[in-house]
Amino acid sequence: MKRLLQRYLHIFQLFAVIIPASGQQDVKGLVYGKGDGRPIAGATVSLRYGDQQVITGQDGLFTFVLPVNQKEILISHIAYDQKLLSVSTTDTSLLRIGLHEKTALIEEIQVSTGYQTLPRERATGSYSHVDENTFNRQVGSDVISRLETTVSGFAVDRSTSAGNRIQIRGINTLSPSMMGPLVVVDNFPYDGDIDNINPNDVESITVLKDAPAASIWGARAANGVIVITTKKGRFNRPLTLDFHSNVRIGNKPDLSYIQQISSDDFIDVEQFLFEQNYFNSQINSSNRPALSPVVELLIKRQTAAPEEIQTIDGQIERYRTQDVRNEFRQHMYRHSLDRQHALQLGGGSETMNWRATLGADNNISTLEQRADRYNIRLSNSYKPFSTLTLNSNIAYTYRKNQNGKKGYGEVGKNNQYIYPYARFVDDDGRALSIDRDVRSVWAESLAGGNLLDWKYYPAEDDRHVLNRRSLDDIVLNLGVNYRLLKGLELDFKYLFERQLENGENRYGEQSAMARNIVNRFSQIEQDQSVKRIIPEGAILYLSDGRQQANNLRLQANFERSWHRHELYALLGGELRRTTYRGGTHGLYGFNDKTLTFANIDYTREYPVLNGSVTQQITNYDGRSETRNNFVSYFANMSYTYAGRYTLSGSVRRDASNLFGLQTNDQWNPFWSAGLGWKLSEEAFFKNDDVPYLNLRATYGASGNINPSMVAVTTIAYIGTNSYTMGPIANINNYYDSELRWEQTRMFNLALDFRTKNSRLSGTVDFFFKKGRDIFGPALLDYTGGIGTTKTKNVAGTAGKGADVDLKGIAARSRNFEWSVNLNLAMVRDRVASYNLSNKRGSNFIGTTSSVNISGVEGRPVYSVYSYKWAGLDPQTGDPRGYIDGKVSNNYAQLTGVATQLEDLIYHGPANPTLYGALGNMLTYKGLSLDFRFVYKFGHYFRRQSINYQQLFSNWMGHSDFSRRWQSPGDEEWTDVPALVYPTAANKNAFYAGSEVLVEKADHIRIQYINLNYNLGSILSNKGTVIKSLALYVNAHNLGTIWTANKKGIDPDHYFGLFRTVPPPIYTLGLRVGL
């Protein structure tokens, strides 16, 4: 039809050119998108008054014959804001007309649930949609990190664990392993590594947030679903080619952020401990633990001659001026360099379309770790008849990761902490050693020096270590869509995925790791010769894994409208099977030139050199195999009356082989129902200022179960007993007759609106959640034999909150536009009921490596509690708390039975209760500036401070040490306890959990700034083949601009010990379209 019209118009134009009517005028113009500068095909150019119109061609060009006395033309396109233009009659040059993409395309947005694509308007559920443009304003090679700033209600939890867990609308369960959302790529759950997906391939992302999510996707969707749709070809499209390339350069991390004890203070402490004979037991220990250089010097000093003493003291004084952070800066860290290239080709005829993409990512981290990814994706659609469509999609990903150097917190004792005065390289550039595994003084005295060098060289050890991981992932999608009758389609979809992973950790002969193991098992004979149980050579650990998924879906879609009724329905079933097969393998004494290795007797025990035990050599060989089968049935329907009232519903039943042995227990139904009311269509409402207003509500029930829990006692075979040579097993799941599904119900009420000209548009959602039979750790008397806790259906939860997503245009003129986007989420989750059997205060405090799930009725799932603080003891500088209202320093009692839950101070939640992002986009002609702030409010975190136990035994000190209590009166200005030897774990735990270390975590950060310059419209003017060209610069990880705590701590990057803030990354990029 359109073509016909076009053809007709061309003929008309032809006439118009041949016979120019007097007074008429030719107007030539180019219509292009302001966002990407690409020409817009199919835009309608019409008279403001009159019915004459033309449609722009593929090149965006049009010629229009303007009648006499008519000056105003209207340019419109479904995806762009209409534009009214007054044409000058004297100017005959080409008109360049830029159209703004419609902001807040509430009506036009198509959301995909993974089972169907439907107009957002018709959906009653809460679906957040992220389009390609918004998505691509951020750089970075992974998909998920780009969502945090763009989807309201989407958060990455960096406060309760180091795992960066994704949360959609807060927390529903008390089991961390059950908290993540389901990721769906091209209609099927994605079992591969999400980092395999090239963000350049992403066309759109829909995040399902409310009850329909689970009734559509089942148990795994209880925490929301992220539906990713990749780019596909389109019918009737000429050949297009797009090229995207960018280079990202990142700073070295700021190590001054690490609150490390000064070398001066640390050496003072070592000298003090030495005088207390603290190191004697280590010196005498048969494990021969490594001692720091100062302690070694102090040992030497005891028996040294006077002149030697002077040298030793001089050396110690030199150590005081050294800072290991400088060594890390100079010899370990570098600027990161990431390169990304993507090439996309596509085209389509009436019956067929195709799209091919190629992507290459090459990243080198600040520690020189390499990560490379190559993607190829080919999608095809073929429509032999109007009733039949065949789709195929093949994607192949190859990834390779390689280790680099060791960063702060990875060098030293237990590969974690190092004395602050260590040096890695001497003034002549030679790598220096540190003692890590044993005292080298002792090692060198053994066997006439015939052992291997037992020292560790941080600056060059990485040269001897090769840790590689490679991954091949192939995904094959096939689809057949057949229109059986008018409005009834049969849809068949099949997915096959195979991911192969290979890991290789090669510790070369010269690596500290290989030398340590060889030495440890070396036997020194009577004649001082060395017999090596593990021969010299590399140690090689290999791992392989094969993950395979088969999905089969059969679905019938029905769609019909008659009179004032519209009905859409789908019904289907699905089979899904995922298998994993993998193993590990270890080789000792490996020679990579000859590929030979040593034969090891893993059953024998050998005495070890550094220790008084005999040990077996660790056997790394193992295999594992898992298979998960799922069967699901689902139905989905929506009915709309008069274009105003929508009723929708969905049901699903799921079963899998995970949930237990009885098939009856495996089935669990999910359902949801929804209502929509388009108020703006009602006669009584009709309002030109608010052309769109829609109310919607959903309610639904879902369930969740921890796949690792089954209702029977199971055992796991874990290896071989070296004495009986028979297999050994342990019990890994305990029969619990009370095991039930978690039940969650959610109610969602939402309002969508848009004002005139899309000046302001948005969505406001309110939600209420209730959970029953929630899994949580139930405390047990461990005399029962299965540990201190068992996960049981113990709790009830309740949550409520709101998601707000607003888009507005703050200012707009002919060439300039300033648009603003605000995401705001408010979440309050609380534990509604919990049968706590133990209310000892210390259970609710947590440590620096975790925030405990508190499970206190009426409080958030993750709460921050602390011990009440009674100040430092004015006499001793020891921390003090309260027992029964009296000041006490009985730390065993304070951290033990004497402090119950009600004696603790409750500060607030560990996760933010109000968070979101504020984006600004300023456009002037082809230039656009985009910057986004992210904010998180209402939560608390525990600051770290000095832990004397760690300081004494693990070389781990905190700079708070310099602010410690030293003499009476100091308690007036400091809360840092005095240095006292010996120290007790309880004392340190009390201080670490005390109220003085809890801080508000509220903060605002600037996430990125993006400057984009679009040259496309200029170029196409000159008739070049290049249709669009854009250059951009981007800066992200720009850090906080405001924090509630005034200690310079970024609460989002503080979890765990000695973390650094991700350094800023600067990107330069180019997009070309042909």
Next chain:
Amino acid sequence: MKKLKLNIIGLCLLLYTSCEKYLEEPSDRSFAVISKLNDLQALLDHNSMAIAPKAGEASADNYYLTDTDWESLSIEQDQQTYIWASENVFQAGESTNDWSNLYRAVFVANTVLEEIESMEKTDRNASQWNDIKGQALVLRAVSFLDAAQIWSVVYDPLTADREIGIPLRVKSDFNIPSYRADLKETYNQINHDLLSAIPLLPPEGIAKTRASKGAAYGLLARSYLWMGDYANAERYADSCLQINSELMDYNDMNQTVNNPFPSRNIEVVMERRASLGMLMAVGRAKIPQEILDLFDDSDDLRRTLFFREMADESIAFKGFYSSSALIMSGVAVDEMLLTRAECAIRQDEIEQGIDDLNRLLEKRWKTDRYIPIVVTDKQEALDKVLLERRKQLLFRGHRWMDIKRLNREGAGIDLKRRLKGKEYRLTANSSRFALPLPDDLLQYYPD
């Protein structure tokens, strides 16, 4: 069209019928629902079933710490243990400690005992069936016996039904609250389990980590010895020695190495191992002079095989029966000989007792240098055998109970620790010889 419909119907049917099979496939190949005797054996063979507690040895008088050794202990609860503190001797929430290790084994034993009843015993599998059941009974008994040694006072026939024993868990269901039995019930349960196991077990297991008839006899002897029932103790020690009687000749041992004795050597009847922990670590724990003085005869090989001099000239123990610095507290031939000897003498069979002692010591002294003891006085004979028991069973997990039971007989052994000028005392027959329970568990055991 019709064909398509048929195909769809066919597919649906196929889906439906294959569902059940499809859903009952195990999700992890290495996971199994207990269904075979071999599954039960694999549970019993798990290394952690042979972990013995260390608190008894740590509380006994075989070692001492200097002030700096004690101060440098990084775990406060170890410091507390050393001074026999009445609370805070377990790290809070710690899930692997003496208590949890023992009761974990009890849980596994109970699981095996329950599961095996649902497995059919046939002619073909009868010996394995019996063997596994016997092993589980012994595992439960030895775990209770170890627990009773540490957390209850010594058995006294006159007061045993009034003294607090240990929680006796005889069902695997962890939801059942623990029942803390009295001492009489405790020992009845132990002896009953062991006696039930004896007819089921083979004389010797295929590995010394598994219980055998010999092990069950040995543990019975130990249990009766602790109860003061010397007749039964002698009887079962004798039964054990009928099966296992070989002794190592210490002349064959290498005196220069750090761990002269191999693990699972011929004297070991059933192996159980306890770690030394931080408290008794080689290099920290020092051997008191009064113990060293017991080995004053240069012909006694144990002087050089049991001890080594450290860099700081202190003396550390090295005579572990495990080729590692680990306490081997399982049943062994030397222990059985010493038990039989003691019980015989206590029942006035002095000559018989001294014979056993001579038989042992002959293999402990340099070849041909040992002069057999000849004693006729009962007290003198008893003193001799108890002295040799003290010497031979150093760091073998016996001393703590020996102090308790000898004090019951009036030995009056008071324990003393000196630290930083302060003296800590544990007087004979004090109720504090029953060590404190983990503080976390006090709410479950209010008394």
